[in-house]
Amino acid sequence: AQKITQTQPGMFVQEKEAVTLDCTYDTSDPSYGLFWYKQPSSGEMIFLIYQGSYDQQNATEGRYSLNFQKARKSANLVISASQLGDSAMYFCAMRGSGGYQKVTFGTGTKLQVIP
Amino acid sequence: DTGVSQDPRHKITKRGQNVTFRCDPISEHNRLYWYRQTLGQGPEFLTYFQNEAQLEKSRLLSDRFSAERPKGSFSTLEIQRTEQGDSAMYLCAVPSTGGWQETQYFGPGTRLLVL
Numbered sequence: 001a002q003k004i005t006q007t008q009p010g011m012f013v014q015e016k017e018a019v020t021l022d023c024t025y026d027t028s029d030p031s032y033g034l035f036w037y038k039q040p041s042s043g044e045m046i047f048l049i050y051q052g053s054y055d056q057q058n059a060t061e062g063r064y065s066l067n068f069q070k071a072r073k074s075a076n077l078v079i080s081a082s083q084l085g086d087s088a089m090y091f092c093a094m095r096g097s098g099g100y101q102k103v104t105f106g107t108g109t110k111l112q113v114i115p
Numbered sequence: 116d117t118g119v120s121q122d123p124r125h126k127i128t129k130r131g132q133n134v135t136f137r138c139d140p141i142s143e144h145n146r147l148y149w150y151r152q153t154l155g156q157g158p159e160f161l162t163y164f165q166n167e168a169q170l171e172k173s174r175l176l177s178d179r180f181s182a183e184r185p186k187g188s189f190s191t192l193e194i195q196r197t198e199q200g201d202s203a204m205y206l207c208a209v210p211s212t213g214g215w216q217e218t219q220y221f222g223p224g225t226r227l228l229v230l
Contacts, residue, residue: 004157033217033218035219037221042223043223043224043226044221044222044223045158045206045208045224047211047218047219047220047221050218091158093157100146100163100165100170100171101146101210101217101219102148102160102163102171103148103150103158103160103208103219104160105157105158105159106157107155107156107157108155108156108157
């Protein structure tokens with residue numbers, strides 16, 4: 001079984017500052033993938049970034065980076081230079097090597113960017 | 116644009132009525148997933164299709180729920196005798212590409228409200 005834990009229900013960040021959203025995971029799969037999605041108030045799930053369990057380097061996508069610490073089973077999302085449009089729900093998720101590749105999500109963190 | 120459309124975007128129905136949602140991937144995908152997202156939670160896996168075959172169903176999918184993918188392209192999700200607890204966002208997803216770095220791209224979802 002896979003489990004994702006996001007302990008921050010809500011976060012505030014000042015515009016142009018960096019923010020870290022926490023995510024820990026638990027799985028018995030030797031191989032897995034970790035994701036972050038953004039969900040604005042409109043409801044769509046927007047894929048942000050992916051990290052494979054065997055990737056040696058932390059993933060980066062523009063202003064998003066994933067701080068992957070395998071031994072601690074954490075996969076924190078770092079957003080640099082926050083923008084007002086970053087205000088949204090953020091979900092950490094994972095996919096194991098089995099189970100038809102379905103994705104397990106955490107409960108999310110609501111990020112609000114303050115002007 | 117994730118290449119997945121869902122219809123309708125919103126549905127309000129009375130308890131006991133039947134509803135049907137549709138998911139249309141723009142391009143061909145042999146795999147298709149349905150998820151349900153209730154208020155304040157992350158999406159939860161409902162069911163999975165490999166072409167026309169429904170290969171996995173979550174225990175969340177009671178016998179009032181039925182999903183089909185008749186030609187291996189679009190998919191429908193029907194809920195019979197709706198209950199207030201069925202109120203949620205229903206999301207359809209398809210994989211990005213094959214291989215281990217595969218992600219899932221989600222449609223805009225159908226918001227269901229059962230009165």
